[in-house]
Amino acid sequence: MAVRVCRWDELPDPGSRGFEHERNGQRRSCVVVRRGAQVWAYENRCPHTGAPLDWRPGQVLNPEGTHIQCALHLAQFQMDDGLCIHGPCLGQSLQAVPVERRGAWVVLVGSGAGGEEEMSGANR
Numbered sequence: 236m237a238v239r240v241c242r243w244d245e246l247p248d249p250g251s252r253g254f255e256h257e258r259n260g261q262r263r264s265c266v267v268v269r270r271g272a273q274v275w276a277y278e279n280r281c282p283h284t285g286a287p288l289d290w291r292p293g294q295v296l297n298p299e300g301t302h303i304q305c306a307l308h309l310a311q312f313q314m315d316d317g318l319c320i321h322g323p324c325l326g327q328s329l330q331a332v333p334v335e336r337r338g339a340w341v342v343l344v345g346s347g348a349g350g351e352e353e354m355s356g357a358n359r
C-alpha cells in the first residue's frame with residue numbers, strides 16, 4: 236500500500252508542506268518541497284542545531300522560492316539534494332525522505348502500489 240504524503244495539487248509551485256513520517260519506530264516532522272514537476276522531502280531538522288527548519292508550519296522555502304531556508308540562522312539548502320550551500324552548516328545535508336509523484340498524489344518511495352494510506356499532518 237502506497238503511503239500518501241499529500242495531494243500534488245495542494246503543493247504550491249514552488250512551495251512546501253509539512254507531514255509526519257515514522258522511521259525506526261520514531262515519528263519525525265518532515266517537509267515536502269516542490270519545484271515545477273519535481274518533488275523532494277526532508278526531515279524538518281536543521282543539521283546546525285537540530286532545530287525545525289520551518290518559519291510557519293510546513294513553510295521552509297526562502298522568499299524567492301529557490302532554496303530551503305532554516306528559520307533560525309538562515310542556512311540555505313539546495314532543494315534537489317538538501318546540501319547546505321550557505322550558512323553555519325555549510326557542506327552538511329538535510330536528511331532525505333524519498334518521495335515521488337504518483338498520479339494525483341505524492342507518496343513515499345517504496346511504499347507499495349495500489350490503494351493508498353494518508354499520512355498524518357499532510358494537511359498543513
Ligand code: FES
Binds near residue numbers: 284308309
Ligand atoms: S539552526 Fe538552522 S542555521 Fe542554525
